[in-house]
Amino acid sequence: MAEPFDVIVLGSGPGGYVAAIRAAQLGLKTAIVERELLGGVCLNWGCIPTKALLRSAEVLNLMRHAKDFGLSVAGAIEADLEAVVKRSRGVAKQLNQGVGHLMKKNGIAVFMGEGRLEGPGTVRVTAKGEDSVLNAAHVIVATGARPRDLPAAPPDGQRIWNYRHAMTPPEMPSRLLVIGSGAIGVEFASFYNDMGAEVTIVEMLDRIAPVEDDDISDFLAQALTRQGIVIEAGAKVEAIDVRGDGVSATIRDSAGDARTSECSHVITAIGIVANTQGIGIDDLVDFDGGCIAIDPYGRTRTPGLWAIGDCTPGPWLAHKASHEGVTAAEAIAQELGRSGADPHPLDRSNIPGCTYCHPQIAAVGMTERAARESGREIRVGKFPFIGNGKAIALGEPQGFVKTIFDAANGELLGAHMIGAEVTEMIQGFVVGRQLETTETELMQAIFPHPTISESMHESVLAAYGRALHI
Incomplete structure (x- = not known):
């Protein structure tokens, strides 16, 4: 039964x-x-x-x-x-x-x-x-x-990896090709680069981390490039030839030119x-x-x-x-008639996203591009970590917080961050959006000093021409 x-x-x-x-x-x-x-x-x-x-x-x-x-x-x-x-x-x-x-x-x-x-x-x-x-x-x-497999490169766990293989690698890659620059691709690129591999990221779209705000994508590309990662945006991997001791990949760049890249291993991170x-x-x-x-x-x-x-x-x-x-x-x-249940529908617009590469990325709500395309008049504030005492003391002065407001009513439309500890900070803006907070409440909130979170406050002030430390 x-x-x-x-x-x-x-x-x-x-x-x-x-x-x-x-x-x-x-x-x-x-x-x-x-x-x-x-x-x-x-x-x-x-x-x-x-x-x-x-x-x-x-x-x-x-x-x-x-x-x-x-x-x-x-x-x-x-x-x-x-x-x-x-x-x-x-x-x-x-x-x-x-x-x-x-x-x-x-x-x-x-x-x-x-x-x-x-x-x-x-x-x-x-x-x-x-x-x-x-x-x-x-x-x-x-x-x-x-994981979604790339037809040209089905994972074999030896030379071609998906995220599961990349977490328990049979060996340390010397030259690593990462296909895809979403959160999974960027995180593994960051990890293996820090561990000593030569890393190249290939992204089909015109910028890496393409779901992020344009400013975040640009800053991330610059930061990863400084760390030694090679970034090829607007490019496509057309063929992969696995040999005993490595992989040969045919990459067509944004100009339409094809070249061959030799690497020891490939990680495919093109979605699920x-x-x-x-x-x-x-x-x-x-x-x-x-x-x-x-x-x-x-x-x-x-x-x-x-x-x-x-x-x-x-x-x-x-x-x-x-x-x-x-x-x-x-x-x-x-x-079923049980007490204590109080379901609320999911609000997809208020789901934060975090990427744990170095530097970290965190965001919630609209990007600046999406906000402008919505036809709204907006105010945008941006505050760099170089103006934040705690970030400098930590040796992490590279990064910024960006906030986007509806100019008509002060609604916080979106918040985007890149830099140290931002994945721990984004929840402040998530709660603010959940409570339908406007710029007034955020300006009047007292942020503890010294913390990197003060950059959140300063970005709100900057959107209204009131930033104090830049």
């Missing part, structure tokens, strides 16, 4: 496990199905372990600049790639175990195996050749996504593909660009079937998935 639940969550990434926890908190009998590791890609192979790698690279970079801080380091400064990767995997393992603890704490039944819907409300789980059938009034699909195949949903949902179409609460067109996270339309970010998980769980609890 099928085991009954109120909610079954298919996938245990940052959307799935958070949805399961919130459902359990609301008194729903909840099960979660996971085919590989609790925590999904983000915790085990994405967000968390990559940040551990980048932290090691950051420390290495600081050690190389010890003299700038009045310090001396005895002996040669070397990177042990095997040890760096081992630390990263240890961090992922610790957090994977933490998710398991959270499942037990909240009384969530965990089924390890391949899950497939056999109609609305029924999930078959296959593990080691044995099947279990689960039933629930509601099912949340949180199956995530996988939603994991929607083979899970029994084809006749139950509509699709939007290969993703599961949902309403702002996560509902699909089939009653009782929900979807969240990277298998739904973007942005494809862990924090967006977690937020969607809470929203869907609360909407389900409300439908």
Whole structure:
């Protein structure tokens, strides 16, 4: 007989496990199905372990600049790639175990195996050749996504890597070609450059980090170039020839000229593909660009079937998935008549984005270009880190904060940052936008001194001609 639940969550990434926890908190009998590791890609192979790698690279970079801080380091400064990767995997393992603890704490039944819907409300789980059938009034699909392969360069784990291979490399690349300059591509380019590889980034669009504000993209290109990374924007990799000891790539540049680039390894970072195949949903949902179409609460067109996270339309970010998980769980609890549920529709315009390269990037809301194209009259403020005492004291004077306001009503339309610690600062503007804050409240807010966050205040002042330190 099928085991009954109120909610079954298919996938245990940052959307799935958070949805399961919130459902359990609301008194729903909840099960979660996971085919590989609790925590999904983000915790085990994405967000968390990559940040551990980048932290090691950051420390290495600081050690190389010890003299700038009045310090001396005895002996040669070397990177042990095997040890760096081992630390990263240890961090992922610790957090994977933490998710398991959270499942037990909240009384969530965990089924390890391949899950497939056999109609609305029924999930078959296959593990080691044995099947279990689960039933629930509601099912949340949180199956995530996988790397998009480049037809000319299918990953082999040896010379051509996707992000998963790049986190557990079989060897240190000497000359690395990174195809794609979104967050994943730029982060790995930054990491391997700091670790000592010669790195080239190829981006098909006319600028790297193309989703960012133009000023951010320009500043990042200059910063990475100073660090020794070669950037080819408006270029395309047309062919790749893998040899025993390396890779030969044919690159056509923005002028239409083709050349051959020799490298030891290639990382492809050209986006993701939603994991929607083979899970029994084809006749139950509509699709939007290969993703599961949902309403702002996560509902699909089939009653009782929900979807969240990277298998739904973007942005494809862990924090967006977690937020969607809470929203869907609360909407389900409300439908089931449980108290304490207060679902709010997802506001995609207020989802922050962060990239953890060196320098870091963080943003929320409209770019300046998008704001101007919307037909609004705008005010733009920009404050450089060179005018911030804390940034100078940290030895991180390169960067800036940029804010964009509606000139008519003072609405904060967007905020964009590049430099040290900006991924920790952007939440201030996210909260401000959530509370519908205007420039007046931001100007009157008192920012602590000395902090890099004072640059946020100064950028607002600059938008209205009142900056104090430039």
